Amino acid sequence: MASQLFTPFTMRGLTLRNRIVISPMCQYSADDGAANDWHMLHLGSFAVSGAGLLMIEASGVERHGRITHACLGLYSDNDELALAKVVAACRRWGNVPIGIQLAHAGRKGSAQLPWEGGGSLRADQDPWETVAPSAIPMAENWHVPRAATTADLARIRAAFVGATVRAARLGLDVVEAHCAHGYLLHEFLSPLSNQRGDEYGGSLANRMRFPLEVVGAMRAAWPAAKPLGARITGTDWVEGGFTLDDAVAFARELKALGVDYLCVSSGGISLKAQIPIGPGYQVPLAERIRREVGIPTRAVGLIVEPRQAERIVAEGRADMVAMARAFLDNPRWVWHAAEALGADAAIPPQYARGRGAQWPGTKILRPPPAPQGVAAQ
Numbered sequence: 001m002a003s004q005l006f007t008p009f010t011m012r013g014l015t016l017r018n019r020i021v022i023s024p025m026c027q028y029s030a031d032d033g034a035a036n037d038w039h040m041l042h043l044g045s046f047a048v049s050g051a052g053l054l055m056i057e058a059s060g061v062e063r064h065g066r067i068t069h070a071c072l073g074l075y076s077d078n079d080e081l082a083l084a085k086v087v088a089a090c091r092r093w094g095n096v097p098i099g100i101q102l103a104h105a106g107r108k109g110s111a112q113l114p115w116e117g118g119g120s121l122r123a124d125q126d127p128w129e130t131v132a133p134s135a136i137p138m139a140e141n142w143h144v145p146r147a148a149t150t151a152d153l154a155r156i157r158a159a160f161v162g163a164t165v166r167a168a169r170l171g172l173d174v175v176e177a178h179c180a181h182g183y184l185l186h187e188f189l190s191p192l193s194n195q196r197g198d199e200y201g202g203s204l205a206n207r208m209r210f211p212l213e214v215v216g217a218m219r220a221a222w223p224a225a226k227p228l229g230a231r232i233t234g235t236d237w238v239e240g241g242f243t244l245d246d247a248v249a250f251a252r253e254l255k256a257l258g259v260d261y262l263c264v265s266s267g268g269i270s271l272k273a274q275i276p277i278g279p280g281y282q283v284p285l286a287e288r289i290r291r292e293v294g295i296p297t298r299a300v301g302l303i304v305e306p307r308q309a310e311r312i313v314a315e316g317r318a319d320m321v322a323m324a325r326a327f328l329d330n331p332r333w334v335w336h337a338a339e340a341l342g343a344d345a346a347i348p349p350q351y352a353r354g355r356g357a358q359w360p361g362t363k364i365l366r367p368p369p370a371p372q373g374v375a376a377q
């Protein structure tokens with residue numbers, strides 16, 4: 001049977017050539033928010049991968065909305081200009097549409113690089129004051145955030161819109177609001193981090209209010225022909241936290257705002273989470289949201305093998321799959337998956353000989369076995 005993973009998927013004016021999405025991955029390598037040669041190498045390699053969509057890492061909508069000093073941002077002209085260079089190279093040579101995830105780190109900001117410890121910045125590391133729905137730290141030894149004022153909320157909402165406008169100017173194909181992994185928008189959703197007494201806290205409707213305001217404002221600022229998505233949390237995996245029932249309700253509201261897809265992740269709000277990690281462990285979350293809400297979903301989390309990814313799409317459990325670590329391990333994942341599933345993959349002509357093609361006529365779509373005894377040219 002023909003591969004379902006390798007069938008196109010259309011959202012508004014964008015058609016992905018297949019259902020494979022390269023998940024957003026923080027690189028902690030930017031220069032005060034601005035992309036540099038590392039991003040050229042990292043995104044450049046994925047831009048020629050033949051995936052359906054490449055998501056640029058969580059990018060802070062304001063300077064203090066980043067996780068670390070080295071996180072990417074999209075809040076200044078300098079950030080926009082730096083990213084424009086990377087995007088232009090990916091466009092010139094690549095074959096993959098590009099989206100960006102926009103984020104605010106909330107109480108998880110002002111952190112060290114993961115490979116330098118990952119905890120809160122020390123006093124001698126230029127820390128900043130973090131904001132969150134309530135003055136509740138992520139854990140002991142983390143910064144205690146300041147509870148956001150209405151002025152903070154207005155500024156942050158405007159910052160999400162500002163970054164969305166910059167993404168549109170960059171000609172990016174997709175924007176995605178980061179409402180998961182314990183960052184600011186998720187902090188509003190979860191009763192573990194949101195104990196406000198105003199209209200932004202308490203009931204689920206109140207806890208959803210700020211994220212929905214942000215996403216609605218982003219949708220209004222983003223071109224109507226382009227898809228806008230959100231990464232949401234399917235569950236906090238903690239007693240008394242945000243549940244899958246809550247996620248279904250949130251998904252309904254996002255759909256009503258004109259959100260085109262949801263990537264369903266989980267966890268990240270508390271160190272107490274009991275996460276049943278295993279192959280495809282978050283797929284059931286995406287599956288239930290897709291079934292009950294009728295919105296395109298993207299499954300993510302320990303999806304590694306081509307046949308595993310194929311089954312998720314073919315069985316109607318999700319419309320797309322996102323992969324992160326599998327692509328770090330093998331940026332040519334799509335070519336090999338196409339071979340395994342008897343499907344077509346886009347391979348740039350410069351690299352086609354690696355898959356057995358001869359010049360001219362390099363448009364090899366179904367890779368033959370590696371050539372034997374062919375003279376090098």
Ligand SMILES: Cc1cc2nc3c(=O)[nH]c(=O)nc-3n(C[C@H](O)[C@H](O)[C@H](O)COP(=O)(O)O)c2cc1C
Pocket residue numbers: 023024025026027057058101178181231265300301302303322323324325326
């Ligand atoms: C290096 C790295 C950086 C990540 N950065 C982000 C990010 O910027 N935004 C996000 O939503 N998830 C981020 N994640 C999570 C991944 O997108 C993905 O959801 C998670 O790794 C599970 O998928 P996997 O099993 O295919 O790796 C990151 C993961 C890795 C490994």
